[in-house]
Amino acid sequence: MNYNGNVKMSDVTMAVDIEVSNLVRLEKQRQLSQISLVASENYSSPEIRRFEGSIFADKNAEGYPGNRCVSGCEYADQLENLAIERAKSAFGCEHANVQAMSATVANFAIMNELFQPPNGLMAMRLQDGGHLSHGATFHASGRNFRWSFYGVSETDEQLDYDEVRSIALENRPAVIICGGSSYPRLIDYEKMHQIAREIDALLWVDLAHTAGLVAGRVIPSPFPHADIVTTSTHKTLRGPRGGGLILCNERLAKQIDRAIFPGLQGAPKMDLIAARAVLLAEVQTDQFQEYSRDVLRNAKALERGLLCAGATLVSGGTSSHLLLINLLRCGTTGNEIEKSLLEAQVVTNKNPIPFDTLPPSKAGGLRIGSAALTTRGLAEEQFVELGVMIGNVVMSDRNHNRVADLRSFVNQNTRGLPLFNRKWVA
Numbered sequence: 001m002n003y004n005g006n007v008k009m010s011d012v013t014m015a016v017d018i019e020v021s022n023l024v025r026l027e028k029q030r031q032l033s034q035i036s037l038v039a040s041e042n043y044s045s046p047e048i049r050r051f052e053g054s055i056f057a058d059k060n061a062e063g064y065p066g067n068r069c070v071s072g073c074e075y076a077d078q079l080e081n082l083a084i085e086r087a088k089s090a091f092g093c094e095h096a097n098v099q100a101m102s103a104t105v106a107n108f109a110i111m112n113e114l115f116q117p118p119n120g121l122m123a124m125r126l127q128d129g130g131h132l133s134h135g136a137t138f139h140a141s142g143r144n145f146r147w148s149f150y151g152v153s154e155t156d157e158q159l160d161y162d163e164v165r166s167i168a169l170e171n172r173p174a175v176i177i178c179g180g181s182s183y184p185r186l187i188d189y190e191k192m193h194q195i196a197r198e199i200d201a202l203l204w205v206d207l208a209h210t211a212g213l214v215a216g217r218v219i220p221s222p223f224p225h226a227d228i229v230t231t232s233t234h235k236t237l238r239g240p241r242g243g244g245l246i247l248c249n250e251r252l253a254k255q256i257d258r259a260i261f262p263g264l265q266g267a268p269k270m271d272l273i274a275a276r277a278v279l280l281a282e283v284q285t286d287q288f289q290e291y292s293r294d295v296l297r298n299a300k301a302l303e304r305g306l307l308c309a310g311a312t313l314v315s316g317g318t319s320s321h322l323l324l325i326n327l328l329r330c331g332t333t334g335n336e337i338e339k340s341l342l343e344a345q346v347v348t349n350k351n352p353i354p355f356d357t358l359p360p361s362k363a364g365g366l367r368i369g370s371a372a373l374t375t376r377g378l379a380e381e382q383f384v385e386l387g388v389m390i391g392n393v394v395m396s397d398r399n400h401n402r403v404a405d406l407r408s409f410v411n412q413n414t415r416g417l418p419l420f421n422r423k424w425v426a
């Protein structure tokens with residue numbers, strides 16, 4: 001529609017609404033007919049979604065509870081305090097900041113406030129499993145701070161803590177960051193803490209991928225070893241997309257809060273803080289513990305299926321929700337496999353792997369995860385079969401019949417599955 005000329009506002013609103021509504025309808029159809037194995041995707045509960053876009057969306061609450069830049073914040077204050085208390089209780093820490101617009105924003109805000117040069121930061125290399133906000137050269141964090149990096153060992157593709165220690169001793173950073181976006185194994189926080197203490201550095205855990213598994217108490221917590229923990233809220237945590245939490249102890253509380261406001265952000269999104277508050281109650285239920293157990297069990301089921309089909313997994317397998325398939329040995333690329341799987345209605349993402357020889361646009365690996373499909377309610381034995389069928393596509397170099405087999409498996413086994421299975425909420 002051409003909006004120039006004599007068009008009434010109601011016509012414009014209706015036209016925009018129809019276009020946007022149509023896209024929302026199509027996206028819903030897509031989400032229902034495809035399955036997401038993207039390790040960083042999940043579906044939040046209807047209870048959480050109800051509060052995104054609630055009346056709090058229009059409230060400016062710049063500042064912190066009890067100290068805002070505008071008036072009329074009495075309910076915003078209560079809401080934010082509620083979210084903070086729930087975050088502290090869910091993760092067992094003394095202080096929580098719930099305002100960051102994303103975990104990447106939280107990460108950058110902290111670097112900006114606490115670790116300006118000449119301080120140095122040390123993190124896991126991106127292709128070994130780190131995150132772009134941990135000093136990647138194409139990211140603002142890489143351009144503005146002093147970095148050193150550690151990686152995984154060539155023998156087992158897992159962290160070699162002796163090597164981490166010697167790199168730390170050589171570079172003496174002010175902080176060591178661990179965690180990232182494609183490391184399938186658990187991190188020994190106690191060992192990382194010992195290394196950090198030896199050089200008088202802080203330990204910062206980016207928990208974005210495994211925060212839900214920690215809240216669900218199925219893997220060890222970074223506390224009491226970590227000084228700072230950051231996380232997004234939408235991966236295994238199964239909360240609203242767009243939002244970061246920063247967790248720490250009282251000692252760093254003031255600096256952390258200053259890092260977010262006024263250090264980097266303006267007013268927070270109060271409707272998202274409402275959704276985060278609901279999430280932070282949900283993760284403390286028995287149902288969430290059960291969900292987290294199933295996420296781990298289903299990742300192991302995928303592992304069994306993939307190994308049975310002959311696929312090679314980075315580090316040999318997984319101890320979390322996430323698996324990384326090494327495609328270099330099959331002569332194919334992450335880009336090609338991602339496209340073939342999409343033909344079978346399976347959504348994944350190409351991903352660099354340790355010691356990759358391909359550029360990131362092609363990538364020698366494919367990353368998958370079990371969190372989203374567990375939320376939808378797929379059973380453990382179906383995860384095993386899914387793993388076998390994905391493995392068959394990989395090992396046959398995208399044979400047409402193997403892709404067709406996978407497509408019919410998806411149609412038969414996931415048709416009618418809701419995006420969010422009600423069994424996961426109390």
Ligand code: DSN
Pocket residue numbers: 039040131181208232
């Ligand atoms: N951190 C990115 C990922 O793991 O996919 C996006 O959240």
